[in-house]
Amino acid sequence: MELIETRSLSKRFGQHIAVDGVNLSIKEGVCTALLGPNGAGKTTTLNLLTGLITPSTGTIEFDQSYQGDRRQYIGYLPQYPKFYEWMTGEEFVIFAGELAGLTSKQAKQRTKEMLDLVGLNDNSKKKIAGYSGGMKQRLGIAQALVHEPKLVILDEPVSALDPLGRKEVLEMMKRLKEHTSILFSTHVLHDAEQVSDDIFIMKDGKVVIEGSLTHLQNTYQKPTFFIEAEDKLEGWVETIKGQDWIDQYSLDGKNLTLTVDNVEEARKRILKDPMFQELEIYKFEVAKTSLEDLFMKVTES
Numbered sequence: 001m002e003l004i005e006t007r008s009l010s011k012r013f014g015q016h017i018a019v020d021g022v023n024l025s026i027k028e029g030v031c032t033a034l035l036g037p038n039g040a041g042k043t044t045t046l047n048l049l050t051g052l053i054t055p056s057t058g059t060i061e062f063d064q065s066y067q068g069d070r071r072q073y074i075g076y077l078p079q080y081p082k083f084y085e086w087m088t089g090e091e092f093v094i095f096a097g098e099l100a101g102l103t104s105k106q107a108k109q110r111t112k113e114m115l116d117l118v119g120l121n122d123n124s125k126k127k128i129a130g131y132s133g134g135m136k137q138r139l140g141i142a143q144a145l146v147h148e149p150k151l152v153i154l155d156e157p158v159s160a161l162d163p164l165g166r167k168e169v170l171e172m173m174k175r176l177k178e179h180t181s182i183l184f185s186t187h188v189l190h191d192a193e194q195v196s197d198d199i200f201i202m203k204d205g206k207v208v209i210e211g212s213l214t215h216l217q218n219t220y221q222k223p224t225f226f227i228e229a230e231d232k233l234e235g236w237v238e239t240i241k242g243q244d245w246i247d248q249y250s251l252d253g254k255n256l257t258l259t260v261d262n263v264e265e266a267r268k269r270i271l272k273d274p275m276f277q278e279l280e281i282y283k284f285e286v287a288k289t290s291l292e293d294l295f296m297k298v299t300e301s
């Protein structure tokens with residue numbers, strides 16, 4: 001089985017359903033993104049997985065080779081982490097390690113390794129109060145990793161950062177992927193595209209689209225023709241629909257959107273079609289749909 005599988009996971013707060021029948025499958029050794037606009041239910045889902053809150057209905061199953069309290073296998077960085085700013089970075093991570101049950105010797109050793117991994121070794125003796133946003137986030141990640149979890153869960157790890165801090169943390173996550181499985185949430189598609197292998201898109205408590213990044217790109221990033229004519233295009237569309245060079249089409253009177261697999265072949269087919277040549281065309285445009293288009297479409301209310 002996968003590292004974590006949830007079945008019909010739901011969480012209700014009073015009358016409000018924050019998470020509504022979610023089936024997640026989180027694989028070991030990959031980076032999974034939970035993507036969705038504010039209020040989609042990402043934080044609630046992550047809190048359910050970490051065990052901070054209990055489901056209203058549904059189940060969460062952890063790989064059976066990991067026995068006992070699942071919290072020992074999970075590292076967690078909340079959306080709004082709090083630090084003891086008077087501590088140094090090193091002191092803070094050692095403290096987190098000891099809280100997680102490591103001996104003081106183990107905690108010191110792991111802290112050194114983790115601060116190295118997140119690129120904070122040079123600043124480990126500085127007080128956290130003097131850290132930048134990106135440094136604090138990386139410290140938060142080091143703290144989440146100190147007890148060698150199987151999965152590290154990061155809730156919006158880059159959302160509060162400026163572009164430089166964002167880049168810093170995303171680059172770090174790419175390195176981290178080599179060592180541990182990551183599950184992180186974000187409301188920005190671009191972040192998910194940069195580091196994740198698998199993506200679940202949430203909206204109103206439900207997963208609306210899921211798959212590997214490559215699968216989503218292959219499925220949704222297709223060449224598209226936008227055609228606008230003086231006359232209604234229905235007659236012509238009737239003659240071409242169902243032909244194998246067309247993937248999908250949507251017609252709105254004088255506006256036609258045509259998604260195809262092979263742009264060259266499609267261009268020839270269209271332009272050489274005698275019936276098409278008779279039409280008075282205003283616009284003939286080729287572009288590629290992006291995951292952004294898809295994300296906007298599924299998440300707009």
Ligand SMILES: Nc1ncnc2c1ncn2[C@@H]1O[C@H](COP(=O)(O)OP(=O)(O)O)[C@@H](O)[C@H]1O
Binds near residue numbers: 018
């Ligand atoms: N403790 C709570 N009590 C009541 N409503 C909550 C609570 N936590 C979250 N919600 C509501 O659940 C929905 C999902 O919230 P959240 O999981 O924080 O979304 P996201 O992290 O995707 O922005 C929101 O409408 C939010 O207002």
Ligand SMILES: [Mg+2]
Binds near residue numbers: 042043044079155156
């Ligand atoms: Mg959130």
